[in-house]
Amino acid sequence: MAHFLYGDAEVFRLSCLADQAYLAQQQIFELPESVCNIPPAIERNGKVFLISKVLTRSDLDDNLSRVLLPKKHVLDNVSNFLTMKEWEDVNNTEEGIKVRTWVGDREEENGTHFKYWDKSLKSYLFYKHWIKLAKKHSLNIGDKLNVWGRRDPDTNELRFEFTFDKQ
Numbered sequence: 001m002a003h004f005l006y007g008d009a010e011v012f013r014l015s016c017l018a019d020q021a022y023l024a025q026q027q028i029f030e031l032p033e034s035v036c037n038i039p040p041a042i043e044r045n046g047k048v049f050l051i052s053k054v055l056t057r058s059d060l061d062d063n064l065s066r067v068l069l070p071k072k073h074v075l076d077n078v079s080n081f082l083t084m085k086e087w088e089d090v091n092n093t094e095e096g097i098k099v100r101t102w103v104g105d106r107e108e109e110n111g112t113h114f115k116y117w118d119k120s121l122k123s124y125l126f127y128k129h130w131i132k133l134a135k136k137h138s139l140n141i142g143d144k145l146n147v148w149g150r151r152d153p154d155t156n157e158l159r160f161e162f163t164f165d166k167q
Helices: 009-025 071-081 084-092 130-136
Strands: 047-054 066-069 097-103 112-117 123-127 144-151 158-165
Touching: 047 066, 047 071, 066 071, 066 130, 071 123, 071 144, 084 097, 084 112
Parallel strands: 097 158
Antiparallel strands: 047 144, 066 123, 097 112, 112 123, 144 158
8 A cells, every 4th residue: 555645734635535536446445544534743843733724804804803713623633732721721711712822933912812612603713813913914815824833842831823825
């Protein structure tokens, strides 16, 4: 059997489909569950890739000041990066968790909050100060938000680093 490597979270799912097509041609009809259900751990400079999202109009709306995240990717990737207490707070508290936020090598003046919004959206999101960050970095509809996670080596404090792919 061929050994398959995956580059990033988006390519991962497409690669699984391609692998399934290849295996079907070889008359091996199921890709082992262990291959498709393990999200790729992409690490760079001590940071782990967690999630990406193409920004929409609602993600950049001044009145909403929040960015919705793909629920499945949060469950697959972000949940595994958080401590049990952090994950419980994300899902069960009104405020969620406050996160120190970095863009590049600079910490943002105001961090953001990460939480599960179960009222109407039933989705995970970053909120509080999100729109300030979006404006500061001149984000537009169609730009891609990439979220990386890391832990402070001394305190184990959670940090999210945002990178942007401008369209």
